[in-house]
Each structure stands twice: as structure tokens, then as C-alpha cells.
Amino acid sequence: MEKKRRRSESPVEDPATGKKIQLKNLRICLERLKQYPVRRKRSRSPEENPAAGERIKLKDLRICLERLKQYPVRSKRSRRQEENPAGGKEKVREDAKTSQYLDIKNYSLIKELGEGNFGKVVLASYKIKNQLTAIKIIEKQQEEDFKYVRREASVLQIASRCPFLCRAMATFQTKSLILLALEYVSGGTLENIIEDRGRLSNKQVQ
């Protein structure tokens, strides 16, 4: 009986000091620990995609955030009046420090630019920066499709110094669509230019 009472008074030893932890302090610790499972649940679906109202997977969000972190570094170049490789003088790159790039509501669609093998490309304005962008809109056939588009965006990012490729700004998805926001290249396609002007020199192609 004596033994039982003592155990209930100080049930746990501090492994560091070997001393009994006061019941009062233990209760405070347990109260604090109770908060952890709640946080873990929240982290399973942390962000809602405002375009679709669906939860973005934590894994995808981490990948997006990791990629977005790379943008401020490149924006240094854009501050030095980087030129549009298509010939325009406008700045082509801005900071993407926040997930605003991933919200379709922040883009206003202007007109259709063309159609590729997988979907349409529309000219849009990124409202936050008043910046033109080409958004590739692809109808999702299967969940895996988003992975392939992200891979395309990653390749464009890796090759971002190449003056012949446009840059990827963001990839995001709704339930049925995949959207890839690209740097807008205003000069038209090389094919169109060759059709209009005929043969071009190497310098003109560059």
C-alpha cells in the first residue's frame, strides 16, 4: 500500500539525473505532448489549392517550395536588365518568393497563343507583378501526368541559362488540368519566322 502511494506521487524518473519527476511537471509535459499528433495530422494536408479546392500533397508542396527557393537567386540577373531572348527589351524574370505563383486566381488569361500536342497555350498576365506569361494548359488523363510536366519544368530550370529555351515559372494542377507557367516569348515560333522571312543566318536564329 505504502509502495503504491509513492509510485503515484512520482511515477517517472528523469533519465538524465535519475531523480523522480514531480507529478505536476509531468502533467504539464504530457499536456504539451498531446499537441503533437494534431500538428502531424495538419501537416498531412497543409495547403489547399485555391484553383481546385483540393489538398496539395505535402510531398508535392515541398518540391514546389524547393523550386521556388531557387527563383530569388536568378532574379539578381533580371535586375541587371536581362533581355528577353526573343528580342524584346522587357525584363523576363521576377522573384517568386511566395506561393502566389501557384494560384491560378493570380493570372488573368488574355488570349490563346497556340496549340501543342498535349494542350493549349494561353497568354496570361501574372497580376501580382503585371508580368506576361505563357500558360500551357494540359488536360490530365491520369495522375501521373503531373509528374511528367514537372519533369519538363525541371529540365527547363536546369537549362535556364540557355538563351534558346524559355524558363519555367511554376507548375500547378487542378482536379482535371495541369498548368505550366512559362516565360512568355513574344517573337513567335522559329517556324513562323522562317515561313515569313525564308532562310535565316546563324546570327539571326540566335
Ligand SMILES: Nc1ncnc2c1ncn2[C@@H]1O[C@H](COP(=O)(O)OP(=O)(O)OP(=O)(O)O)[C@@H](O)[C@H]1O
Ligand atoms: N513560352 C511561350 N511563349 C509564347 N508562345 C508560346 C510559348 N510556348 C508555346 N507557345 C505557343 O503555343 C504553341 C504550342 O506550344 P506547345 O509547347 O504546347 O507545343 P509543342 O511545341 O507541340 O510542344 P508539346 O509537344 O509539348 O505539346 C507554340 O507553337 C507557340 O505558338
